[in-house]
Amino acid sequence: MSQDPVESLCIGVDLGNTRVKCWALGAAADWQQGLSLADQQAIRSAAWLDRVMQWRDQLVHSLPIASAQPAVEWVIASVQATITGRFCDRITSHFPSDRFRVLSSADVPLRTRLPARQKIGIDRLLTSWVAWQNNRRGEPGPTIVADAGSALTIDWTGVEGEFRGGAILPGVQLQLQSLGEHIPALSAAVESIIQQHLSPQPATSVPSFPGMDTESAIAVGVYTSAAAAIDRFVQQVELESATRVQLWLTGGDAPRIAPWLKSQYRLEPDLMRDAINRLIYV
Ligand SMILES: Nc1ncnc2c1ncn2[C@@H]1O[C@H](COP(=O)(O)OP(=O)(O)OP(=O)(O)O)[C@@H](O)[C@H]1O
Ligand SMILES: CC(C)(CO)[C@@H](O)C(=O)NCCC(=O)O
Ligand SMILES: [K+]
The missing domain is CATH 3.30.420.40 (ATPase, nucleotide binding domain)
Incomplete structure (x- = not known):
């Protein structure tokens, strides 16, 4: 019997400055409904990469076809190049057959006359x-x-x-943090707002x-x-x-x-x- 993947799964990733957000895309977007798997994990924390790998496991196990070994492709929009490298390395070490595609500004079909298109955040x-x-x-x-x-x-x-x-x-958040860090009289009030x-x-x-x-x-x-x-x-x-x-x-x-x-x-x-x-x- 063929062990070939019977379904493919595409995961969208928004690697921001503070948080990473992952979503199943296309038809699979429905499969995660009600499972609250849209992971929102602070990049600062040590465990965020593990959390994303766990989420990917859970997502695949929630596919409607239980025996499927879907071909997984990650489509990554990142504003942090170094972290993107670590992210892709982790995917490869956990799930060697997963593919990934890191979007660049050239992938976005929007014209611009700005002098340095490649420097504009994705x-x-x-x-x-x-x-x-x-x-x-x-x-x-x-x-x-x-x-x-x-x-x-x-x-x-x-x-x-x-x-x-x-x-x-x-x-x-950054405005709040800078008030809290630089103006001692405001730090308690800021902490409470941030919480x-x-x-x-x-x-x-x-x-x-x-x-x-x-x-x-x-x-x-x-x-x-x-x-x-x-x-x-x-x-x-x-x-x-x-x-x-x-x-x-x-x-x-x-x-x-x-x-x-x-x-x-x-x-x-x-x-x-x-x-x-x-x-x-x-
Ligand atoms: N669980 C959470 N963790 C961190 N920020 C949160 C959370 N929930 C809400 N926020 C709010 O969301 C803001 C961050 O927004 P968002 O997640 O869009 O940013 P980001 O992805 O880190 O930033 P960017 O996309 O600009 O790099 C914070 O300023 C905070 O006030
Ligand atoms: C401005 C941010 C940090 C907003 O997330 C991001 O888009 C970025 O890193 N941009 C690069 C600089 C620019 O857009 O001109
Ligand atoms: K953003």
Whole structure:
């Protein structure tokens, strides 16, 4: 009897600055529903590579065809080259027949006239490309993606699909950490906000305005600064292009920034997954 793989499985990986996110793509995306296997593991921790390998094992065992030895391909979008090397080495040592493909900026079908395309973060290009694709089906207009991760990036793509560049600033968590580390009087309040952020419970309330104690003043400060940067960027693009823009909001801190925005937006927590999926399957 043939031992050949009967199914193939594609796993999308977003290797960010703080977290790694993995998803089964294509048809297999459904197989993991209800198993909460979308691993979100801090890269700083020693065990993160083991966690991903465990997740890959669990995912394969959850395939509907019990005897399958699927051919597994990892499609990796990474902003950290050194860690990508370690990641691929680990995959090869655990699962020698797994294949991987590391995406580069040349894989993203978005034009740009920027001088150094290869230096633009793959996350910026991928999310901009998929948001622009989505916009084409709706109202035409420039696309802006605000990705609130470790860094907050805000990027502009023209109506014809040209990546125009953007803005990069410290993300919410980084702003909080720098306050906590450099201003002793604020470190306890910052610690408490960070703990709330990391709790699996979604935020229940938006801090009231203005902040009436240290914690809420810090929260109002960092959220309004992120939201104001995004609103200002939107305003500038609208001014320069004389049309309404479509703003997409993604990244771990997007839901907390959203209530402070004046601009209309669409919140898409998994824009990176959608982008990798679309790149591979469409
Ligand atoms: N379990 C968690 N671990 C770390 N950050 C979390 C967690 N849950 C929510 N967050 C929030 O998500 C933010 C990180 O967002 P995201 O996961 O998009 O970033 P990232 O992948 O590290 O960054 P980037 O993609 O910019 O490199 C943190 O600032 C934090 O506030
Ligand atoms: C800006 C970040 C860190 C955001 O994740 C990433 O896109 C990156 O490492 N970019 C490289 C520099 C650039 O995009 O111009
Ligand atoms: K990101």
